[in-house]
Amino acid sequence: GRVGATLDPETALTLLTSPLGGLDATDIRRLGRALREEARTAGAQVPPPSDHLIAEALAEPARLAAHDPAYARGAQRLGNLLAKARKSLAAGGTAEDALWLLWDGTPWPQRLQRAARRGGPAGRNADRDLDAVVALFETAARAEERSGGRGALNFLEEIDAQDIAADVLTRRAVRPDAVRLMTAHRAKGLQWKLVVVAQVQEGLWPDLRRRGSLLEADRIGPDRLEDPLTPGALLAEERRLFYVAATRARDRLVVTAVQAPAEDGDQPSRFLNELGVEPKDIRTRPHRPLS
Numbered sequence: 001g002r003v004g005a006t007l008d009p010e011t012a013l014t015l016l017t018s019p020l021g022g023l024d025a026t027d028i029r030r031l032g033r034a035l036r037e038e039a040r041t042a043g044a045q046v047p048p049p050s051d052h053l054i055a056e057a058l059a060e061p062a063r064l065a066a067h068d069p070a071y072a073r074g075a076q077r078l079g080n081l082l083a084k085a086r087k088s089l090a091a092g093g094t095a096e097d098a099l100w101l102l103w104d105g106t107p108w109p110q111r112l113q114r115a116a117r118r119g120g121p122a123g124r125n126a127d128r129d130l131d132a133v134v135a136l137f138e139t140a141a142r143a144e145e146r147s148g149g150r151g152a153l154n155f156l157e158e159i160d161a162q163d164i165a166a167d168v169l170t171r172r173a174v175r176p177d178a179v180r181l182m183t184a185h186r187a188k189g190l191q192w193k194l195v196v197v198a199q200v201q202e203g204l205w206p207d208l209r210r211r212g213s214l215l216e217a218d219r220i221g222p223d224r225l226e227d228p229l230t231p232g233a234l235l236a237e238e239r240r241l242f243y244v245a246a247t248r249a250r251d252r253l254v255v256t257a258v259q260a261p262a263e264d265g266d267q268p269s270r271f272l273n274e275l276g277v278e279p280k281d282i283r284t285r286p287h288r289p290l291s
Contacts, residue, residue: 012055015078019108019129028054028069038066050164051255058082081105095155103133184245195244196251200257200269206238242271 032050039047061079085098115126143155256267
């Protein structure tokens with residue numbers, strides 16, 4: 001049976017290739033091919049994209065028991081851990097409890113310990129990772145102390161507002177003449193003379209697909225899981241987020257989008273029409289690669 005909500009494909013792949021999942025690009029390709037073949041065997045003439053199938057399998061980890069452990073074991077373990085963490089939160093557990101389930105259920109702590117003992121560059125990296133994990137747990141504990149029962153939500157809001165899980169005072173200073181690259185969420189409360197909001201495409205912004213957060217903590221109410229947002233509520237949320245991004249600019253705002261010639265190609269977001277200015281059509285190529 002189904003044990004958890006399906007994550008969006010990008011989040012699922014990020015988790016699987018993180019130290020929590022431990023999969024590499026080859027594992028992901030093999031798992032995707034195996035799941036597409038499984039879908040064909042089940043009668044799908046055109047199977048869904050492999051990243052969607054992987055996200056679905058992560059929500060139903062028992063399915064992965066039938067696949068080669070060489071590439072599926074890590075995904076099955078992570079799926080089971082996410083399910084346990086969701087159940088812990090739904091039963092009133094704290095964000096710290098859920099983090100401990102994820103941390104303690106993987107080989108990552110042992111790998112970091114071994115690397116830290118060896119020393120050298122790998123040891124220094126392991127020390128930094130361990131410091132970040134400790135800071136993450138401390139942030140979760142502080143959120144619980146301040147919230148009185150709303151710890152998971154407070155924790156996610158606090159992490160969402162930071163670039164790393166550490167105290168604000170410990171963050172490196174940013175040069176005033178530097179370019180900062182961040183999500184709209186992390187730009188809240190900040191402003192710059194020039195802001196560029198890139199890739200404002202229909203289907204990406206607004207993205208009206210149901211989005212499963214890591215532990216579905218956004219749906220946890222006092223007594224039960226709340227209903228997911230309706231399409232109308234999702235659209236309003238996306239519009240507010242676009243407004244946040246656009247109002248970060250003090251002097252100049254640049255919004256970019258691509259319009260493909262074909263109707264089924266990339267199209268600019270409906271939000272561009274709400275800016276109140278006429279878009280400027282630029283058809284030339286850049287003088288040099290941007291990457």
